[in-house]
Amino acid sequence: MILTGLAVGIALGIVMQRGRFCVTGMLRDIFLQRSWRTFVGLLIVIAVHAVGLAALTSTGVITPTYNNFAPMAVIVGGFIFGFGIILSGGCASGTWYRSGEGLVGSWIALATYAISTAAMKDGALTGFTDVMFSWETELTTLPAMFGVSVWWFVIPFAALTAYLVRRFMILEAQRPKIARLGNQPAWKRPLHVYTAGALIGLIGVIAWPLSAAAGRNSGLGITTPTSHTLQYATTGDESYLNWGVMLVLGILVGSFIAAKATGEFRVRVADATTSVRAVVGGTMMGVGASLAGGCTVGNGMVQTSLFSFQGWIALLFIAIGVGVAAKIFLKPASVAKREAATTETYSTEESLAHATPTSAEDRVLPLNTQDTQDTQGTGTAATPAPLGGVKVATSLVSLKPAVSEKLRDLGSGYYALDSLGAVCPFPLIEAKDVMKTLQSGDHLVIDFDCTQATDAIPQWCATDGHEVTDFKETGEASWQITVKKG
Template identity: 65%
Template structure:
């Protein structure tokens, strides 16, 4: 029965890869772009999941376990996890499917995520995990606290989410798309959210049938992968382990089939951040009792205190990490001007500034920008090798320095950028004049400032 985990994981990997479905980016948008549009996709997952789990529970098909809320572990763990996913460049599931796209930086983050999660579960850091979770509030879920059915929470959440999705869909600016066959086009984020929620519902009875009373989960299974590799204990290979392995396989198949797989080696800074971020992810998720999937999608759908408080503190960690680490690079300093380089401009000054006959002035220095001029009013920005969200951050920063009507040509190889960059351009009144693939997992987009 555990092989059903492999199948569910493969479908999940395809959906997440094609939908660019990463909760880190959704939370990050709140702080970097002041936009709540993408986070609605997470609430779609939670709503579909909540309705489905409530139906399965009411029918007696499943009996979800109610996790006790350990406030110290959940708040600290959630915040540390939020910081970690900013450094690692993706949440737990995002790190798995980005690894399948060939990002070696994500491989590094995944290894340290697995090792630190394993250390918290059964290894050298287990004392920290047990100690912080010993502070138990006795609370489990909102329905249990108020003595009502989960339907009283699931239905209002679903209605509110549907209204929010309707609003954003009605006001969504049409973004430029790559000229590729329909089957190669990414899924709309809201479609992906609905599918992830549905997959989460299906996961419950299949996982329970295999002896694992839980739904989707990433951190526990990832730690179990490391435990199995180190100890050879086959009992660690459960339905959840099959799920994450299937996620990788499905995402790899999707990326390979659509030309979005290519090995990409990180620079030293990105690799270092991946080590630190991956380690923080494992520690934080273990303390909080789950990641953006286990807490942010599953426990929230059960309306547990753990799930919603963890999601809040993950968001706060993402906000703090974004403020600290997600900044555009500084523009290059202007070259020093020597006496020989100073060219006198003998063009007469305008009357408003003319103070003496024969007055002269130095020519205005050329504008300093991180982009390279390639023609009059046209600049090139090389973001090959930059991990998301840096291609968008740099694009936004450079465009702010250009004049209306000038163009910026951006080369990038961040898969998520194929959606975020043209969508940002559309929402901010800029025109995309060209958008095409330049090879496997590499693209070029030209934006005219509006």
């Protein structure tokens, strides 16, 4: 029976990979993009899950058990987990499926996540776990507290989710069409995040009775199965080889199958900074999820659908941890730049102090019509003599905004940004940052190999009014998109 876990995991891995379904990104977008659009995808998972599990419980097919709410463990654990998933570049399920795409940074985060989870549950850190769980309340679920059927919560929540889906779909229909990769068959195109959410919710409903039939009275879960995977691999103890272990291994297999079939698999080695963050983030994920009683799947999808105190409060503090870490760590690379309007004027000394030009001629414009006449009176602009590689004006000048040093000038208003090797969300962060330095009508050519950016960058363009003039594959798990500034 445990092989049904492998089948469920493969299906889950395929859907998550094709839907770029990442709860970390959904929570991160709330803080960095001020957007709730993708978060609604998580609400769809919860709503579908809630309806299905309520139906299965009402008919006696499953009999969920509910943990007493331990405030200190859940609150602290949720925050630590949320902070950690920003550093590791993905939540627990996201780390599993991105490992299947070939991201070495995710492999590192997955290893330290498994080690710290095992230490918290059965190893050297069990004492710390016990202390954190020492304060336990009688609270379990909201329906139990109010003494009502779970349907009193399920139906209004499903209705609210349906309203939000309709609202965001209408907004999506009103904005420019999202650019997609050219000459790509329909089966290779990513799933809409809402479609992926509905499928994941359905898979979660199917998972519970299959898991229960294998002796595991639970549904989808990542943290404990990850710990058991490590313990089985290191001890050979077959008691650890269970339905949950098959589930997480299936996610890895399903993601690999989907990525390989669509040309999105390639081993991508992380740089030193990303690797260090993955070690720290993975460790924090394991510690936090063990304390909170689950990750963004166990708490954020399953326990929330049961309307438990643990699930919803853990999700809240995971979001807070994501928000704090995002503000600290998710910033564009720092370079010398100046954001000045085209009508601003500077003296020659100020011009030299601020100049970081790729091409000096693109920066120096005459202030008045007299400066546009050459010495022969032909009406063409005179060329100032260069000084230290920067052309010097002899009077006040009006400057264009300085183009970022991150860019390579391709000429004719085209600039190149190399984001190869950058993990989500940095290709988008860097693109937004350098776009501020370009003029309307300039083109930004972005090379990247982050799978999630194939959706995130076109979404940003449609939202901010930029035009995608070209979008193509340049190799295995490598893409190039050309964006015209609006």
